[in-house]
Amino acid sequence: MTARVGVVLFPGSNCEHDVVEAVEALGGEATIVWHGAPALPGIDAVVLPGGFAHGDYLRPGAVARFSPVMAAVGDFAAGGGPVVGICNGFQVLTEAGLLPGALQKNSGLKFLCTMVSVRVESTNSVLTSAAESGQVLRIPINHFEGNYTCPADTLAELRDQDRVVLRYVDNPNGSTDSIAGVCNEGRNVVGLMPHPERASDALLGSEDGQVLLRSLLAHVPALR
Amino acid sequence: MSIFPVLVEVRLRPGIADPEGATVERALPTLGFAGVHGVRMGKAIRFEVEAASEDDARRTAEELCLRLLTNPVIEDAVIEVSPPPGDAR
Numbered sequence: 001m002t003a004r005v006g007v008v009l010f011p012g013s014n015c016e017h018d019v020v021e022a023v024e025a026l027g028g029e030a031t032i033v034w035h036g037a038p039a040l041p042g043i044d045a046v047v048l049p050g051g052f053a054h055g056d057y058l059r060p061g062a063v064a065r066f067s068p069v070m071a072a073v074g075d076f077a078a079g080g081g082p083v084v085g086i087c088n089g090f091q092v093l094t095e096a097g098l099l100p101g102a103l104q105k106n107s108g109l110k111f112l113c114t115m116v117s118v119r120v121e122s123t124n125s126v127l128t129s130a131a132e133s134g135q136v137l138r139i140p141i142n143h144f145e146g147n148y149t150c151p152a153d154t155l156a157e158l159r160d161q162d163r164v165v166l167r168y169v170d171n172p173n174g175s176t177d178s179i180a181g182v183c184n185e186g187r188n189v190v191g192l193m194p195h196p197e198r199a200s201d202a203l204l205g206s207e208d209g210q211v212l213l214r215s216l217l218a219h220v221p222a223l224r
Numbered sequence: 225m226s227i228f229p230v231l232v233e234v235r236l237r238p239g240i241a242d243p244e245g246a247t248v249e250r251a252l253p254t255l256g257f258a259g260v261h262g263v264r265m266g267k268a269i270r271f272e273v274e275a276a277s278e279d280d281a282r283r284t285a286e287e288l289c290l291r292l293l294t295n296p297v298i299e300d301a302v303i304e305v306s307p308p309p310g311d312a313r
Contacts (some may be wrong), residue, residue, distance in 0.1 A: 059295055066292075095295065109243050149240065149298060174241070224269040 003220035004031040006043035010053035010064050019049045022200035028217045029179030035067040044220040045082040046073055048089025060145050061095035082126040082219055083189045099191045101150030104174055107174025111144040117169040118180045122162045125183040127190040130215040137208035139194035146193040148175040166192055226308040227272050227279035233302040234267040240298045280303050
């Protein structure tokens with residue numbers, strides 16, 4: 001059975017179709033889920049895509065966490081369901097308390113839209129299980145608020161529990177400990193600033209994002 | 225019930241890097257402002273709370289700050305509750 005990925009569309013999301021395309025190209029099924037949906041019927045995995053949910057007003061993700069679908073996403077995550085937040089989706093997950101830390105303005109105060117290299121630090125997550133530890137992936141970033149920050153005790157916990165899943169090879173935005181992606185304690189909720197869906201075809205300049213999305217798709221039957 | 229004007233100042237918590245504040249501070253000497261330090265950027269948010277007392281209004285504002293107006297990981301808030309307009313105190 002193919003994995004059915006629900007891609008949440010908030011008002012202001014703008015990467016949902018890219019995620020759908022990339023998932024379908026890898027043989028998965030993808031369906032767009034409106035943010036007002038009260039439930040996630042028949043969904044095997046959830047992706048919160050990039051964009052500017054609710055205009056990013058107040059703070060990125062601050063209003064999106066109160067969208068009706070987020071209660072269902074929280075329940076789904078609590079039940080072990082795979083949830084991935086890409087870029088703005090990562091910001092939403094931190095605001096919703098599903099991932100630790102916060103994403104601040106980039107240290108250089110520039111909006112960064114560029115290809116970066118990230119290193120797979122842990123293969124023990126729903127997004128990195130098909131990758132190799134230490135593997136370097138070329139994946140684009142596209143953000144103003146991607147500077148990952150967290151209290152010192154949280155950082156120690158993330159390191160001790162092997163929960164930093166991706167690090168920048170050259171830290172582009174001032175992120176604490178060069179963190180590009182983290183997972184929750186259950187390792188089924190992952191947030192990352194780079195856009196794997198934009199590195200899912202040679203025509204886009206890199207196919208390196210495929211291994212991450214393939215991990216997500218492969219992980220679903222394992223859960224059943 | 226009365227209407228209490230509230231002013232919330234959202235600030236980055238001490239120790240959290242503030243690239244915006246640092247940029248403003250660096251620009252000051254070139255504009256001729258010497259000796260200005262410690263620039264920190266924040267947000268000011270005004271609203272009105274309908275409540276039975278000033279304490280109730282403050283409690284509502286505090287909860288609102290915790291749940292929505294601040295991200296407690298990086299921000300805190302200073303809350304100022306004013307007496308209802310026209311209140312002769």
